[in-house]
Amino acid sequence: MSHEHARLRFKTWVCAILVVCSNVFGNFFLKLGMPPELPSPLAYITVLFRPTVALGVALLIVWMLSRMALLSWADLSYVLPVTSIGYVLVAIVGRVLLNEQITNRRWAGIVLIMAGVALVSGGAPQTAREKAHAAGAGQ
Amino acid sequence: MKWILIGVIVAATTVGEICQALGMRSHGEIRDFRPGAIGRAMAMLARNRFVIASVVAMAVSFFAYLGLLTLTDLSFAVPATAVTYVLETVLARYILHERVNWLRWAGAALVVCGVALVSL
Numbered sequence: 001m002s003h004e005h006a007r008l009r010f011k012t013w014v015c016a017i018l019v020v021c022s023n024v025f026g027n028f029f030l031k032l033g034m035p036p037e038l039p040s041p042l043a044y045i046t047v048l049f050r051p052t053v054a055l056g057v058a059l060l061i062v063w064m065l066s067r068m069a070l071l072s073w074a075d076l077s078y079v080l081p082v083t084s085i086g087y088v089l090v091a092i093v094g095r096v097l098l099n100e101q102i103t104n105r106r107w108a109g110i111v112l113i114m115a116g117v118a119l120v121s122g123g124a125p126q127t128a129r130e131k132a133h134a135a136g137a138g139q
Numbered sequence: 140m141k142w143i144l145i146g147v148i149v150a151a152t153t154v155g156e157i158c159q160a161l162g163m164r165s166h167g168e169i170r171d172f173r174p175g176a177i178g179r180a181m182a183m184l185a186r187n188r189f190v191i192a193s194v195v196a197m198a199v200s201f202f203a204y205l206g207l208l209t210l211t212d213l214s215f216a217v218p219a220t221a222v223t224y225v226l227e228t229v230l231a232r233y234i235l236h237e238r239v240n241w242l243r244w245a246g247a248a249l250v251v252c253g254v255a256l257v258s259l
Contacts, residue, residue: 027213027217028213030208031208031213031216034205034208034209035209037209038205038206038209044202044205044206047205064197068159068162068163068184068190069163069169071159071160071163071164072164072166072167072168072169073168073169075231075237076157076160076227076231076235076237077227077228077231077232077235077237077239077247078243080224080227080228080231080247080250081224081243081246081247084221084224084250086217087217087218087221087253087254087257090213090214090217090218091214091217091218091257093213094212094213094214095214098212098213098214100212100213100214102214105256105257106214106256106257108256109218109252109253109254109255109256109257109258110253110257111253112249112250112252112253112256113249113250113253113254113257114253115249115253116245116246116247116248116249116250116253117246117250119242119245119246119249
């Protein structure tokens with residue numbers, strides 16, 4: 001049981017790190033490649049063929065697939081806060097790589113988000129599964 | 140315009156991610172990460188109606204997000220769309236029947252406060 005627990009926790013962390021990194025850098029490349037405006041619906045499609053935007057989209061596809069894998073065993077209410085560390089990393093990437101201005105209030109918000117992540121990530125990643133299996137067996 | 144786009148993103152993302160969680164739960168834990176097994180899992184998931192619905196909703200959310208990125212900073216756009224956290228934690232409790240204990244509620248509440256500070 002404890003071996004099973006350790007296996008699940010390790011797998012969860014590896015997958016969560018992949019989810020967070022692909023999300024942060026996907027968003028970064030998307031913003032980097034985005035033109036100042038998208039005048040027509042067609043522009044929404046053609047912009048996808050810019051190399052940096054395409055790289056961002058590819059990373060966001062990795063994000064979506066790794067997130068789906070994570071959700072196949074972990075609760076949504078666990079995944080949400082744990083992957084929210086991405087908000088902090090996005091702010092740092094915006095500051096360092098895109099020269100965006102980050103006020104003290106934004107940094108305070110970032111600290112709160114990290115506190116929330118720390119609270120939840122100590123718990124077990126899965127609560128509803130036995131119940132779901134029991135319900136499935138009953139039907 | 141900015142807030143309309145954020146509204147569309149939040150609504151579409153919430154629906155998409157709840158459907159994604161429902162779809163992945165009905166599929167069950169992915170244990171085998173060899174390419175062939177991943178391929179079989181994906182072929183199976185492509186026929187899962189929750190997964191299909193989630194992909195459609197995420198596509199709507201994605202194009203609205205592209206529009207938003209042309210208008211605002213990245214460090215505004217990402218946190219502003221995090222209202223989905225509140226909606227999804229509530230829906231995780233009532234639709235997915237996850238046991239959201241006080242630690243998770245407290246964590247979600249802190250994240251929401253942080254997101255509000257970041258985006259205002």
